[in-house]
Amino acid sequence: MAEKIRILLAEDEPALAQIVKESLETRNFVVFLAADGNEALRRYQEKTPEVLVLDVMMPKKDGFTLAKEIRQLDKNIPIIFLTAKSQTVDVLEGFSVGGNDYLKKPFSMEELIVRIQNLLNRNKLQQESEILKIGQYIFDFPKQTLSYNNEQNEFLTHREAHLLFHLCKNKNQILDRSIILKKLWGDDDFFSARSMDVFISKLRKKLSKDKNIQIVNVRGYGYKIII
Missing domain, CATH: 3.40.50.2300 (Response regulator)
Incomplete structure (x- = not known):
């Protein structure tokens, strides 16, 4: 029932x-x-x-x-x-x-x-x-989890999940740095930008098991996830 x-x-x-x-x-x-x-x-x-x-x-x-x-x-x-x-x-x-x-x-x-x-x-x-396949990973955005080859889920923070979601929805395209900072951080000032860089580094580490996935910095514009 x-x-x-x-x-x-x-x-x-x-x-x-x-x-x-x-x-x-x-x-x-x-x-x-x-x-x-x-x-x-x-x-x-x-x-x-x-x-x-x-x-x-x-x-x-x-x-x-x-x-x-x-x-x-x-x-x-x-x-x-x-x-x-x-x-x-x-x-x-x-x-x-x-x-x-x-x-x-x-x-x-x-x-x-x-x-x-x-x-x-x-x-x-x-x-x-909103359940996305990223290379060998499965990203469940509503649950904010990331799993690799059906291994145990790794939980993402709210901001990590939203940042990864926006990167994936724009995969292989540049995600405008200023727009995403205002959307997720509320401001695009220097300190928010530095915070975003830290979150990008965390996501790179969490996606590092699949060597075909890259998150690249397009200087002066933003970031791009390549899958």
Whole structure:
């Protein structure tokens, strides 16, 4: 039997929350309820849901603020906003804080369920595409692991994993030094650049068992991984 998908539903209207909960549970989901933003954050930390369905207008902490905080912890979890608002500026704000979809009240349960399934399928495909073969290595970006010829996994730090991911997505091409520094370090100053050099050295060492892999410094431009 397939494992049930865990959903966190943050909705401050008790009647609506109960209807949505019961409808989702008939479709083989497990639903955790929260009536305000603070409770939703606690439930997220306790229950590790796989999908978030967040009302925008909630007491104590609104859905946009909650999503922004959760995105600091988890970049990949699908987030759907429920709202009575439909102005373009509100929709844009929802996406800017990390939302993946936006459903206007009143909505049909069928539509909500279809959107949840679409986001789950998209997330699964994205994660599968982020398991990369680098020469004789397998790099699992979501899990931040590197294995050589099916040996025991070596764990990478968050920054090592993201740097290697960007190198691999641009394999045999120059990865612009300034762009990646701003993306991963937040600045392209001298000290950030020196830190990046250290991480490049660490990655070279971790990939050293396959002599066909090179990470080369293209002076004045950036780095390039050659496979």
